Amino acid sequence: xxxxxxxxxxxxxxxxxxxxxxLNALDLDFEMESAPVGGAAYAxxxxxxxxxxxxxAMEADAVLFGAVGDWKYxxxxxxxxxxxxxxxxxxxxxxxxxxxxxxxxxxxxxxxSLKPELVAGLDILIIRELxxxxxxxxxxxxxxxxxxxxxxxxxxxxxxxxSRPEIERIAHVAFQAAQKRSKRVTSVDKANxxxxxxxxxxxxxxxxxxxxxxxLDHMYVDNAAMQLVKEPKRFDVxxxxxxxxxxxxxxxxxxxxxxxxxxxxxLNSKGQGLYEPSHGSAPDIAGKNVANPLATIxxxxxxxxxxxxxxxxxxxxxxAVQAVLAQGLRTPDIWSEGTTRVGTAEMGDAVVAAL
Amino acid sequence: xxxxxxxxxxxxxxxxxxxxxxLNALDLDFEMESAPVGGAAYAxxxxxxxxxxxxxAMEADAVLFGAVGDWKYxxxxxxxxxxxxxxxxxxxxxxxxxxxxxxxxxxxxxxxSLKPELVAGLDILIIRELxxxxxxxxxxxxxxxxxxxxxxxxxxxxxxxxSRPEIERIAHVAFQAAQKRSKRVTSVDKANxxxxxxxxxxxxxxxxxxxxxxxLDHMYVDNAAMQLVKEPKRFDVxxxxxxxxxxxxxxxxxxxxxxxxxxxxxLNSKGQGLYEPSHGSAPDIAGKNVANPLATIxxxxxxxxxxxxxxxxxxxxxxAVQAVLAQGLRTPDIWSEGTTRVGTAEMGDAVVAAL
Ligand SMILES: CC(C)[C@H](C(=O)O)[C@@H](O)C(=O)O
Ligand SMILES: CC(C)[C@H](C(=O)O)[C@@H](O)C(=O)O
Numbered sequence: 001x002x003x004x005x006x007x008x009x010x011x012x013x014x015x016x017x018x019x020x021x022x023l024n025a026l027d028l029d030f031e032m033e034s035a036p037v038g039g040a041a042y043a044x045x046x047x048x049x050x051x052x053x054x055x056x057a058m059e060a061d062a063v064l065f066g067a068v069g070d071w072k073y074x075x076x077x078x079x080x081x082x083x084x085x086x087x088x089x090x091x092x093x094x095x096x097x098x099x100x101x102x103x104x105x106x107x108x109x110x111x112x113s114l115k116p117e118l119v120a121g122l123d124i125l126i127i128r129e130l131x132x133x134x135x136x137x138x139x140x141x142x143x144x145x146x147x148x149x150x151x152x153x154x155x156x157x158x159x160x161x162x163s164r165p166e167i168e169r170i171a172h173v174a175f176q177a178a179q180k181r182s183k184r185v186t187s188v189d190k191a192n193x194x195x196x197x198x199x200x201x202x203x204x205x206x207x208x209x210x211x212x213x214x215x216l217d218h219m220y221v222d223n224a225a226m227q228l229v230k231e232p233k234r235f236d237v238x239x240x241x242x243x244x245x246x247x248x249x250x251x252x253x254x255x256x257x258x259x260x261x262x263x264x265x266x267l268n269s270k271g272q273g274l275y276e277p278s279h280g281s282a283p284d285i286a287g288k289n290v291a292n293p294l295a296t297i298x299x300x301x302x303x304x305x306x307x308x309x310x311x312x313x314x315x316x317x318x319x320a321v322q323a324v325l326a327q328g329l330r331t332p333d334i335w336s337e338g339t340t341r342v343g344t345a346e347m348g349d350a351v352v353a354a355l
Numbered sequence: 356x357x358x359x360x361x362x363x364x365x366x367x368x369x370x371x372x373x374x375x376x377x378l379n380a381l382d383l384d385f386e387m388e389s390a391p392v393g394g395a396a397y398a399x400x401x402x403x404x405x406x407x408x409x410x411x412a413m414e415a416d417a418v419l420f421g422a423v424g425d426w427k428y429x430x431x432x433x434x435x436x437x438x439x440x441x442x443x444x445x446x447x448x449x450x451x452x453x454x455x456x457x458x459x460x461x462x463x464x465x466x467x468s469l470k471p472e473l474v475a476g477l478d479i480l481i482i483r484e485l486x487x488x489x490x491x492x493x494x495x496x497x498x499x500x501x502x503x504x505x506x507x508x509x510x511x512x513x514x515x516x517x518s519r520p521e522i523e524r525i526a527h528v529a530f531q532a533a534q535k536r537s538k539r540v541t542s543v544d545k546a547n548x549x550x551x552x553x554x555x556x557x558x559x560x561x562x563x564x565x566x567x568x569x570x571l572d573h574m575y576v577d578n579a580a581m582q583l584v585k586e587p588k589r590f591d592v593x594x595x596x597x598x599x600x601x602x603x604x605x606x607x608x609x610x611x612x613x614x615x616x617x618x619x620x621x622l623n624s625k626g627q628g629l630y631e632p633s634h635g636s637a638p639d640i641a642g643k644n645v646a647n648p649l650a651t652i653x654x655x656x657x658x659x660x661x662x663x664x665x666x667x668x669x670x671x672x673x674x675a676v677q678a679v680l681a682q683g684l685r686t687p688d689i690w691s692e693g694t695t696r697v698g699t700a701e702m703g704d705a706v707v708a709a710l
Contacts, residue, residue, distance in 0.1 A: 083547050094504075113584050114468050131504065134489075134515060138502065140550045145518045147493065149449075149486065155518035156554030160489060163500045163510035190598075192438050195495045199511030225602045226609040229468050229584065243545075247580045247602055254581040 001030040001308050004060035006037040006053065009082055010281030011291035011344075012066025018293035018348030019064060019300040022320075025352045026313050033060070037089075038068025038082035038281075049085040057089055062307035063274040064300060065089075067281035082281075090130050095266035095274055096166070097173045098128040098245065099302070102232075102252035105261060107325045108334055112257030114232070124235045124252055125177060128245025129170040130266055133196075134160040135242045160196045162241065167200050169269070171207035174239035178214045181236055185216050188224045188240035188248065200241065221248070228252055253278045260292030260333040263299035265306055273307040275299040289343040292331040294321055297351055320354035327354075356385040356663050359415035361392040361408065364437055365636030366646035366699075367421025373648035373703030374419060374655040377675075380707045381668050388415070392444075393423025393437035393636075404440040412444055417662035418629040419655060420444075422636035437636075445485050450621035450629055451521070452528045453483040453600065454657070457587075457607035460616060462680045463689055467612030469587070479590045479607055480532060483600025484525040485621055488551075489515040490597045515551045517596065522555050524624070526562035529594035533569045536591055540571050543579045543595035543603065555596060576603070583607055608633045615647030615688040618654035620661055628662040630654040644698035647686040649676055652706055675709035682709075 003023070007016040020032060035041075035053040042048045048068070057063045068082035078084070089095065104112060104122035112119045137159035145155040171187075178185045187204040189197035201218055208216040219227065221244045227234060228251055240248060253259045262278040277295030285291055301317035304310040329350050330339045342350065358378070362371040375387060390396075390408040397403045403423070412418045423437035433439070444450065459467060459477035467474045492514035500510040526542075533540045542559040544552035556573055563571040574582065576599045582589060583603065587610055595603060608614045617633040632650030640646055656672035659665040684705050685694045697705065 078547075078553065081547065087548070113470060113473055115470060118468055135548055136503075137512065142550065142554065145516075148491075148516065148518060150518045150520045153518040153520050155516050156550045157492070157514055157516035158549050158551050159512055159514060161500075161503065161510050161512035163503060163505045163508040165505045165508050190601075192433075192436065193442070193490055194513050195497065195511045196513050198433065199497065222601045222605040225580065225606040226614075229606060229609045244602075246545075246577045247599075250577040251580040251584060251606065254584045259581075 002060045003030055003032045003303070004056045004063045005032050005034040006057065006063060007034065007066040008038040008068040008281060009040050009070045010067055010283040010286045012038070012068065012281055014287070014289070014344050015277065015291050015293040015296040016064060016066040018344060019296040021348045022297050022317060022351050022355070023300055025355055026316070028310060028313060030308070037085045039070045039073045041085065042073060042076070042080060042082065048080060048082050049088040054088065054092055058093060061272060062303045063089070064303060065274050065276035066296065067277065067279070069281040070283045087135070089274055090266060091136060093272060093274065094131060094268040096129060096131040097170060097267045098130040099265040099267070100126040100128060100249040100253065100278060101262060102126060102249070102256050103262065104256040105258055105325060108258040108261070110336060111334055112255060114255055119232060119255060119257070122232055122256060124232065125181065125237045126245060126249040126252055127170065127174045127177060127237060127239045128249055129166065129241050132162050132166045133242035134158050137161040160194065160243070162196050162200055164203060167203040168207055170239060171204045174237055175208065175211040175214050178237040179211065183214045184236040185214055186224070186235055186238045187216065187218050188221050188238060188244055189218060190221050192220060197241070204239070224248055225251060228255060249278070258334055260331065261294050261298065263295050263302050265299070265302045267306060271307055273303060275303040289345055290332050291344050292333050293344050293348050297321060297348070316355055317351070320351045323354040324350045357415045358385055358387045358658070359411045359418045360387050360389040361412065361418060362389065362421040363393040363423040363636060364395050364425045365422055365638040365641040367393070367423065367636055369642070369644070369699050370632065370646050370648040370651040371419060371421040373699060374651040376703045377652050377672060377706050377710070378655055380710055381671070383665060383668060385663070392440045394425045394428045396440065397428060397431070397435055397437065403435060403437050404443040409443065409447055413448060416627060417658045418444065419658060420629050420631035421651065422632065422634070424636045425638045442490070444629060445621060446491060448627060448629065449486060449623040451484060451486040451624070452525060452622045453485040454620040454622070455481040455483060455604040455608065455633060456617060457481060457604070457611050458617065459611040460613055460680060463613040463616070465691060466689055467610060469610055474587060474610060474612070477587050477611060479587065480536065480592045481600060481604040481607055482525065482529045482532060482592060482594045483604055484521065484596050487517050487521045488597035489513050492516040515549065517551050517555055519558060522558040523562055525594060526559045529592055530563065530566040530569050533592040534566065538569045539591040540569055541579070541590055541593045542571065542573050543576050543593060543599055544573060545576050547575060552596070559594070579603055580606060583610060604633070613689055615686065616649050616653065618650050618657050620654070620657045622661060626662055628658060630658040644700060645687050646699050647688050648699050648703050652676060652703070671710055672706070675706045678709040679705045
């Protein structure tokens with residue numbers, strides 16, 4: 001089993017180091033190989049996703065990813081910016097199914113912006129399609145408008161699109177995930193305005209007929225953004241497109257108050273996956289030993305489960321994370337009165353000790 | 356001064372009736388004429404936006420709009436569904452500037468899903484572009500894919516687009532609105548992925564140079580969806596495109612806990628406007644005298660201010676609404692222990708009495 005370790009920018013190296021520490025402590029037989037990605041790779045090689053890094057990722061069974069992005073690269077041309085690395089990995093590896101759990105940990109209920117009764121026990125799984133939609137649709141660019149409100153004016157444009165098989169495969173992923181949970185799927189669309197999402201809704205409905213044990217409902221994206229705030233616990237599995245999923249999964253993870261705890265997985269049809277924390281690269285706190293490594297450690301657990309077929313090891317990690325929380329250990333992002341403040345490395349050590 | 360009154364579906368007729376009651380009580384000299392719209396118009400004429408209704412709206416100085424939509428029209432073909440009426444009015448009247456305030460009323464702070472300290476005193480103005488973007492961009496439809504992941508498969512597609520003058524005019528609206536407030540604008544985009552929103556960001560930045568007294572910052576839409584939950588009071592004026600504005604304005608209004616209180620205005624370049632509550636048609640509670648008419652009454656106040664040049668009358672209405680809240684009167688959506696529950700009509704009467 002081979003793991004590509006891509007730490008990236010900002011707090012990426014620190015949090016990935018802790019996840020690697022935990023993986024090493026499991027005494028399983030896998031090979032880990034690191035490569036530069038994002039701004040760090042640009043600085044070294046002139047490209048955010050160097051050929052060698054992509055090759056390593058494509059040949060590995062799984063990618064453990066930190067985070068990319070730093071203000072210092074903001075002025076680069078778009079194709080050279082750090083986030084192109086993650087978009088390139090998704091595209092070239094065909095990582096179409098993104099799993100973004102939004103879980104409110106019992107010990108951290110108070111940390112949510114929402115009233116505790118609204119989030120206590122929250123456990124949503126957002127499944128975001130990750131290789132289609134307006135993220136990758138062609139054509140896109142700038143041109144002179146030939147119609148619309150201002151013919152003759154300069155304009156920019158992008159193409160939103162979804163094909164039938166793209167929608168079918170992500171729908172199957174969602175229904176199958178729901179079968180292992182409370183058997184409810186909410187498909188989020190904007191069928192009242194967009195052709196693409198009327199098609200989405202039609203096909204998800206069709207696929208749903210193959211899963212009579214799962215209850216399917218449909219919700220417009222604007223309403224979903226509201227219901228997440230109003231009554232998040234009404235949701236179980238949410239499935240949606242790339243663009244809406246980007247927005248709603250971030251909203252949902254912030255509702256939990258512990259985005260520093262939330263892992264994510266992005267899978268392709270061969271079982272390969274990229275595993276990364278739901279949070280970003282936080283360059284403002286990089287190198288200070290204050291970042292929370294738990295989202296990355298839990299991403300490593302997802303990696304063991306989904307790509308490396310090591311369910312027992314995944315559960316060991318998850319139990320160890322629960323244990324350190326129960327011990328009252330907290331990095332600054334989740335610290336509160338009466339708990340013990342620890343740094344990034346100490347948190348990783350504590351998880352290893354609890355394994 | 357002529358007002359077109361389009362009540363629509365669900366609770367539309369009840370809440371608009373109360374706003375009309377309040378307008379009549381002002382003793383100003385205007386003419387009001389009603390016409391059917393939405394599902395109600397479809398039922399009468401076979402079209403959600405009949406020619407006569409559109410003509411009335413285009414000739415009026417302002418449109419007072421209730422709400423459209425009802426499940427019973429869900430199975431109609433898209434061009435006949437109630438929401439096409441509002442999209443048609445926006446398009447034909449050129450209502451490009453949508454003002455969506457998200458205000459947390461002192462008396463209703465407890466009604467928010469968020470902890471009181473996060474929303475007390477909240478006052479955000481979301482300015483959403485309303486006639487461009489992927490809502491109206493051509494081409495759109497279904498076809499056979501010629502490239503992408505599954506060439507040869509059936510696909511659906513839409514076009515996102517913005518031209519320079521479209522972005523310029525909404526940016527000017529936002530900067531000018533900010534000049535009357537706390538002089539801060541947050542422009543929300545997805546420039547890291549979309550050509551359209553890199554262009555948006557570039558042009559908003561350019562226009563911003565003409566307003567050196569206003570502080571401009573840029574935020575990605577996914578981050579904006581998070582920051583609204585985490586720290587909503589960091590925002591003052593938010594300006595964004597049609598699609599992102601749809602999602603974020605609904606999220607923001609729900610944060611306040613009193614979406615039943617929030618008005619909106621949609622303006623064109625001639626000062627004509629359409630005024631409607633931020634909430635929907637709520638067919639489940641229609642006809643029961645429980646809907647909150649205050650958002651519609653406050654929309655009428657915005658109409659007096661923006662399209663009818665009656666600032667004093669607008670302020671009288673706003674003061675009357677404050678007074679009924681201070682009296683402890685509450686429709687069921689905002690009711691809490693210790694306040695007096697009233698119905699739709701009684702709330703309207705109370706506002707009239709307080710004028
Ligand atoms: C960095 C950016 C391109 C990316 C996205 O929009 O997908 C990020 O927001 C995410 O959700 O992983
Ligand atoms: C009804 C629908 C077409 C509309 C929109 O998406 O603009 C609504 O959600 C709104 O925000 O007014």
